[in-house]
Amino acid sequence: MDIDSIIEEVTKTEPKIVSVLGAGISKASGMPTFRGEDGWWNQYRAEDLATPYAFSQDPKLVWEWYRARMRILLDAKPNIAHESLVKLEKEGISIGTITQNVDGLHEIAGMKKYVEIHGRIRYSKCSICNYNERWDKEKLAQKDSDLPYCPNCKTNLLRPDVVWFGETLDSAKWEQAIKWTLEANVLLVVGTSGVVHPVASLPYYARQKGAVIIEFNVEETPLSSTCDFSLLGPCEETLPKFTDILIQRLKKED
Ligand SMILES: [Zn+2]
Structure with a gap:
């Protein structure tokens, strides 16, 4: 599926975007995974x-x-994928971002409306x-x-x-995440394989409300079959391309 067709679908009504972020968006910032390393x-x-x-x-x-x-x-510094989401926020197209990342790079990039459901390191x-x-x-x-x-x-x-293993999520943050997801008509699932619950359930909430779900990942994930579109490749390439075309398109319509 090419980006233009996806933009076509997303702009049928005024897009209200919510993004769900995982580790993949911070990869280009050189964030180590602390797994499988020497040392x-x-x-x-x-x-x-x-x-x-x-x-x-x-x-x-x-x-x-x-x-x-x-x-x-x-x-570590935020990368162009974080910055592209900040642009969406500034344009008033993004209503909120739900991140599983504790690295805070979204905040350093200038994002204002986000919940860090796994906390902040x-x-x-x-x-x-x-x-x-x-x-x-x-x-x-x-x-x-x-x-x-x-x-x-x-x-x-x-x-x-x-939030440590074995601890429950902050209920206020989780409620905000659900609220945004139910308000969205477009859900971006960025750099997450979607296997970690309860975040993995968000696309299903969005689906029930009829939102368009777009996945950005280097490879197909267990969520791919729930998504309307999958843009495969590094998030720092696919996401800015998508957001730039979307912003241009919406400006043309104004
Ligand atoms: Zn104290």
Whole structure:
């Protein structure tokens, strides 16, 4: 299916776009997956470190792992795929973005309307008093042996502000995700294989409302059969191409 036919379909009525993002959109920003790599951390699995149990057993190890990730992440920059979604937002075509990514690159790109349903790795939080703070180079320079205590309540350990394995999603964020999905008449599924629940259910909600669903991925995924169109290729190529043509087309109609 060529892009022009997809644009044709999408512009039959005024498009209200919602995007669901996964790791694929951040690939061109050089985000490491922390899986299958060489190095010392390779002896650990994310499933074993990113859990409340691991944190209760060995908070130093868990913090050391997050600091190692943050040292890489602090230098990462958003790529043209993030920027293309920001353009859609500025044009008033995008009503919201639902991201599974914790890297915050969408925010750095300038996105305003988003929910980070798996949390945000650039922040630490106190699970008792709700204090939170953003990482910076200074905090990363702290010794790995130093555990960060909450500067507000002073008794509790800060923890990364992400949803760990075995934890439930923030219900307010999830409700927002559903609300946007039900308002959308076009759903973009970007760089996610759609196998992780409950995010995987969003295309089905959109489908029930009759939205056009377009997938952007390097390969077909378990979601492809639910999508109206699949644009195969790297997201940083297919997505900006789609959004640029769409914006031009809508401007012509004005
Ligand atoms: Zn606190």
